[in-house]
Amino acid sequence: MTTPVSLTSTKMNLGLRQTENWIDDVLLPRANALGRLHFCACLPYPLLPLGVRRFEKTGLTTGAQNVWCEAGAVTGEVSAGLLAEIGCTHVMVGHAERRRLFAEDDRLVARKARAASAAGLTPVICVGEQERAGRTETVTQVRRQASTALRDLPAGAAAVVLYEPAWAIGSAQTAEPHQAAAVLSALQQETPDHVNPTLLYGGAVTAGTYSSLRRLAPWDGVALGRAAQDAAMLDDVLGELLEPARP
Ligand SMILES: O=C(CO)COP(=O)(O)O
Known part of the structure; x- marks a missing residue:
């Protein structure tokens, strides 16, 4: 059994001092x-x-x-090359909040993923339905989002596809595990032969989420939002992700 993978985003929720404290008091001890x-x-x-x-x-x-x-004359933006130069390893593209607030569409997300990859970064390609929807509609949306972003990546490029239903983000409810399993299966089918992305779930993840998803489908791990900022919640999630005998 391979060890799961996890990541987090602090979004715009923590300032400088809060981020220092979170790293020093919550992340580094773990x-x-x-x-x-x-x-x-x-x-x-x-x-x-x-x-x-x-x-x-x-x-x-x-x-x-x-x-x-791209690099060059685009005031206010940051290139993938600069992110790599300062030591980043990953970059999120197409988070639901950016798709909603900045009208980022699949083609733009695909260009960002390609630029990230060309600079040696791992793109974290965020996909997911904006509104709560049935299985067929959800799978159709996610298929389109993922295939557009994955198909132009170079052969062998590292990539993460993060399925986060927009309605679950910041809420108390995760995706229903059977529906999430259908999404994972669609993502696997939609993945072109030349890449092998890590497939993660995100959105209201707490202790227990990974186990209930993993019981039905081979998710590679989970992305954390609020759960990574609270030491006790993080301990519970870490205990679950790292427990030796998972089904
Ligand atoms: O958007 C998220 C991570 O990118 C998910 O946040 P929550 O786990 O707090 O819902």
Whole structure:
């Protein structure tokens, strides 16, 4: 049984001091466990050097929450090359909040994923339905989002596909495990032969989420939001992800 993979994004929820405290008091004391999960913390742009410095030699890595597709004269944006140069390993593309607030569509998300990959970063391609929907509609949306982003990645490129239903993010409810299993199966079918992405679930993850999803489908891990910011919740999730005998 391979060890699951996990990551988190602090979104815009923590300032500089809060991020320092969270890294020092919550993440670093758990660096061994988090390192086993290849844990990546996706931070706002100005806090990326802080993450890179603090995580040096810990097994944890730093990711960005967004990127622009090209370098050059694009005021206010940040290129994949710069993210790689400062030490990021991952970058999220197409998070539901960006699709909703900034009208990011599948083609733009695909360009961002390609740029990330070309710079040596692992794109975390976020997919998921904006509104709660039935299985057929959900699977159709997710298939389209994932295939558009994956098909132009170079052969052998590292990639994560993160299924996060927008309605579950920040809520108390995760996706229903059978429906999530149908999504995972569609993602596997939609993955082109030349890439082998890690497939994660996110959205209202707490202790128990991974086990109930994994019972029905071979998810590679989970992305954490609120659960990574609370030491007790994080301990519970880590205990579950790292327990030796999972079904
Ligand atoms: O959006 C998320 C992570 O990117 C999920 O957040 P929550 O786990 O807090 O719902």
